[in-house]
Amino acid sequence: MSDDCVKAYLHECLRWVREAVLAKLDGLSEYDVRRPLTPTGTNLLGLIKHLATWEARYFGEVFGRPFPGPLPRWDDEAERGADLWVTEHETRAEVVDRYRRVWEHADATISALGIDAPGRVPWWADPDVTLFNILVHVLTETTRHAGHADVLREQLDGVVGLDAESMVPSGRRAAFWANRRARIERAASAAELRAGVSSSASPPVRPQR
Secondary structure: OOHHHHHHHHHHHHHHHHHHHHHOOOOOOHHHHHOOOOOOOOOHHHHHHHHHHHHHHHOOHHHOOOOOOOOOOOOOHHHOOHHHOOOOOOOHHHHHHHHHHHHHHHHHHHHHOOOOOEEEOOOOOOOEEEHHHHHHHHHHHHHHHHHHHHHHHHHHHOOOOOOHHHOOOOHHHHHHHHHHHHHHHHHHHHHHHHHHHHHHHOOOOOOOO
16 A cells, blocks of 8 residues: 555544544533533543644644644643633634634645654654654544543433434434443343352352461
8 A cells, every 4th residue: 555545544534533523512502512521520622622732733843834823832731731621711613613723734734744754742752753653643542532522422412423424313222222221231230240149159268277
């Protein structure tokens, strides 16, 4: 497979998963896209803000093509984690628009450079990279956060799906998932009971003399 084919394939995968993450916001209130849904505060709009910040950085300054907009410093402890949540003064439209502008900037970098074009990531232990390394890294990170978004959205209203087309709510699908969940719950409870019975049936361990 040629280098151009590899780059095109990775780029297309990245384009698809970006849209999939954004689709998780569709139909939700301002509160629900921002509300913390894990003990560490993970939230849907914060994931978008985080992805925008780091994609801008990886396809920007890493290749000497800085994104034309302010970014928090990566080496400032006071800024650490600020990209993972959205204040009441930031609108959903602003966060989403910024992510889309980051896509345009990143796409231009990907199109302009060869897959072996050199870059430098100063916050990595081994900072010398190529466009291939960064494409794989950003695709991996975006896919990982897409999985987080899948679970967060399901917690909010039960809507599931890999992309906007497959996220259409359906009473029939809701019944299917309710039955599936009940079946898994029964299996988990039975396994717990079985483990308890097995443990109580084990003979006592005699002390060594």
